[in-house]
Amino acid sequence: xxxxxxxDLSRRRRLVMGLAVAALALSLLGLGVGSEGWSWHxxxxxxxxxxxxxxxQIRAPRTLGALLVGALLGLAGAIAQGLFRNPLxxxxxxxxxxxxxxxxxxxLAASAAGGHALALANVEWLPxxxxxxxxxxxxxGGVSLTLLLARGAQEPLRLLLSGVxxxxxxxxxxxxxxxxxxxxxxxxxxxxxxxxxxLGWQSVALLxxxxxxxxxxxxxxxxxxxxxxxxxxxxxxxxxxLPRLRLLLVVLLALxxxxxxxxxxxxxxxxxxxxxLVRRFAPAPQRFMLPASAAAGGVLMLGADxxxxxxxxxxxxxxxxxxxxxxxxxLLWLLHKRGVR
Amino acid sequence: xxxxxxxxxxxxxxxxxxGVAAAAEPxxxxxxxxxxxxPPRRIVSLLPSLTETVCALGACDRLVGVDRxxxxxxxxxxxxxxxxxxxxxxxxxxxxxxxxxLAARSARVAERFEALGLKxxxxxxxxxxxxxxxxxxxARVLGQPQxxxxxxxxxxxxxxxxxxxxxxxLRGRSVYFEVDSTPYAAGTTSxxxxxxxxxxxxxxxxxxxxxxxxxxxxxxVRRSPDLVMAMDRELATMAARPGWHTLRxxxxxxxxxxxxxxxxxxxxxxxxxxxAALAIADCLAGLPER
Numbered sequence: 001x002x003x004x005x006x007x008d009l010s011r012r013r014r015l016v017m018g019l020a021v022a023a024l025a026l027s028l029l030g031l032g033v034g035s036e037g038w039s040w041h042x043x044x045x046x047x048x049x050x051x052x053x054x055x056x057q058i059r060a061p062r063t064l065g066a067l068l069v070g071a072l073l074g075l076a077g078a079i080a081q082g083l084f085r086n087p088l089x090x091x092x093x094x095x096x097x098x099x100x101x102x103x104x105x106x107x108l109a110a111s112a113a114g115g116h117a118l119a120l121a122n123v124e125w126l127p128x129x130x131x132x133x134x135x136x137x138x139x140x141g142g143v144s145l146t147l148l149l150a151r152g153a154q155e156p157l158r159l160l161l162s163g164v165x166x167x168x169x170x171x172x173x174x175x176x177x178x179x180x181x182x183x184x185x186x187x188x189x190x191x192x193x194x195x196x197x198x199l200g201w202q203s204v205a206l207l208x209x210x211x212x213x214x215x216x217x218x219x220x221x222x223x224x225x226x227x228x229x230x231x232x233x234x235x236x237x238x239x240x241x242l243p244r245l246r247l248l249l250v251v252l253l254a255l256x257x258x259x260x261x262x263x264x265x266x267x268x269x270x271x272x273x274x275x276x277l278v279r280r281f282a283p284a285p286q287r288f289m290l291p292a293s294a295a296a297g298g299v300l301m302l303g304a305d306x307x308x309x310x311x312x313x314x315x316x317x318x319x320x321x322x323x324x325x326x327x328x329x330x331l332l333w334l335l336h337k338r339g340v341r
Numbered sequence: 342x343x344x345x346x347x348x349x350x351x352x353x354x355x356x357x358x359x360g361v362a363a364a365a366e367p368x369x370x371x372x373x374x375x376x377x378x379x380p381p382r383r384i385v386s387l388l389p390s391l392t393e394t395v396c397a398l399g400a401c402d403r404l405v406g407v408d409r410x411x412x413x414x415x416x417x418x419x420x421x422x423x424x425x426x427x428x429x430x431x432x433x434x435x436x437x438x439x440x441x442x443l444a445a446r447s448a449r450v451a452e453r454f455e456a457l458g459l460k461x462x463x464x465x466x467x468x469x470x471x472x473x474x475x476x477x478x479x480a481r482v483l484g485q486p487q488x489x490x491x492x493x494x495x496x497x498x499x500x501x502x503x504x505x506x507x508x509x510x511l512r513g514r515s516v517y518f519e520v521d522s523t524p525y526a527a528g529t530t531s532x533x534x535x536x537x538x539x540x541x542x543x544x545x546x547x548x549x550x551x552x553x554x555x556x557x558x559x560x561x562v563r564r565s566p567d568l569v570m571a572m573d574r575e576l577a578t579m580a581a582r583p584g585w586h587t588l589r590x591x592x593x594x595x596x597x598x599x600x601x602x603x604x605x606x607x608x609x610x611x612x613x614x615x616x617a618a619l620a621i622a623d624c625l626a627g628l629p630e631r
Contacts, residue, residue, distance in 0.1 A: 034559040035556070035560035049587070054562065058583045111574060190521065199583070200582070314550075314559075315555055315556060316556065318555075
């Protein structure tokens with residue numbers, strides 16, 4: 001018993017070390033990949049772009065931003081999988097993704113249709129502030145709708161089904177809007193694939209604040225998640241107020257996802273894969289799972305971002321495509337290793 | 342259906358071998374499908390630029406329906422709207438009994454309509470050469486081959502006039518034309534890029550990146566274009582993108598922001614490409630000297 005515990009602890013320690021090293025190494029790499037490909041010569045002799053600008057204003061915030069977006073998605077994914085006791089749960093399950101994309105598409109269509117009817121002052125805030133805020137509230141709106149349909153979070157299955165329904169219906173709504181407004185279609189495409197290109201210090205500050213706010217309550221709710229993992233009755237017999245705790249978890253999940261989506265679009269797979277990654281290397285109670293999944297999500301996302309920037313520089317690949325390839329490849333490998341056919 | 346097409350193509354090949362077809366080479370669309378029969382009297386266009394071309398060739402009154410995005414010239418706004426390329430209302434189009442359906446390269450549309458017995462002509466329009474080809478092909482199909490040359494001469498005249506209007510200080514300056522804020526640029530090989538080149542501007546995106554590359558935002562900070570062109574609502578917030586406040590064009594106010602109606606004119610490869618060149622020239626001529 002003691003030996004097993006010691007083994008678990010050492011595996012956890014190794015995972016934490018591994019993630020920390022990966023995060024550090026990737027962060028350094030992130031400072032070296034830009035439109036010139038891999039290069040540590042930051043300032044051009046000919047165009048005299050200062051290093052402070054390239055590294056300080058572009059690559060550093062983008063690198064940190066990717067790390068934080070991934071962390072939020074990883075945390076949300078771990079919460080979702082714990083909440084539904086289902087390893088296929090992901091952060092977009094409860095209508096956040098479809099809600100955000102519908103809101104974004106509506107704003108794009110409105111600003112395209114409004115075009116000259118709107119004063120320039122309005123036009124200015126619409127797409128920029130508008131898209132970020134719209135995505136955030138759209139995501140929250142999607143979850144609220146799901147909760148409404150499921151009449152709260154008491155029944156996981158009903159919550160899950162409501163999430164699926166909301167996802168399909170809101171998704172159809174945004175498809176409808178884009179068939180009418182080609183402008184919205186183009187904007188939607190980049191939003192669906194995710195984009196880390198324009199993450200600046202402002203985004204980093206927001207994301208960091210969000211993560212700092214989300215982690216402590218998640219950590220405190222970890223015990224409830226563990227109890228849920230034992231089954232409904234066991235959890236109830238421990239005297240936990242399940243409906244309230246579930247609702248809190250859903251709110252936390254929604255906030256994390258909404259924030260990540262508002263800054264970087266619908267980056268897929270990070271939330272799904274990160275908890276698997278952690279479970280594979282160090283099975284552990286949720287107190288460890290949640291922060292470790294966040295770290296794993298950050299590392300995965302940053303890795304994908306660096307590849308997105310570097311593979312065909314100065315052109316970029318959509319980061320969501322790479323997270324899907326990396327995450328999907330990893331899941332396939334995992335399935336293969338376990339011999340599941 | 343595809344067997345039919347293969348047979349037709351074989352027949353064409355045989356005829357060619359026999360030297361029969363050498364006299365009057367049939368009009369072909371960009372899939373190689375030949376046009377047979379007389380000029381169509383009832384036309385459905387599923388692409389705004391082709392709608393514009395048909396009208397510019399003087400056959401606007403032969404249009405019996407258009408896609409939902411066609412909006413020029415004004416008279417097409419009274420025609421039945423038949424959806425878009427991906428969701429064309431098949432039933433309504435068939436009910437209109439068109440002699441020909443004009444479409445962009447989207448296999449499903451063409452194959453569906455051909456299976457229903459309609460004639461479909463498909464045209465690409467990524468660059469000037471393709472637009473010119475589709476214009477000439479359509480003019481011949483419409484039975485007025487000489488009008489294509491006139492139309493093209495008019496486009497050319499406008500482009501020359503536009504080029505002459507560019508202030509000398511801007512000649513050879515580097516330009517970034519934003520197609521989408523992700524950011525996608527109009528590359529050198531796109532029809533927009535070709536127009537910019539004819540106006541004496543140098544594209545900040547090298548030719549080898551293709552027609553519409555998605556760039557790393559840092560690329561533009563490094564290259565710092567002398568001129569920036571984009572939709573006005575994107576331009577208004579461009580300086581807020583990380584590092585972009587250093588862009589030479591933004592600092593010096595050497596920018597062209599087009600409101601959406603104007604912008605649509607610029608990004609539509611059709612008979613108004615000359616007008617688009619003039620619109621760009623107008624903006625450039627009005628830029629403040631720094």
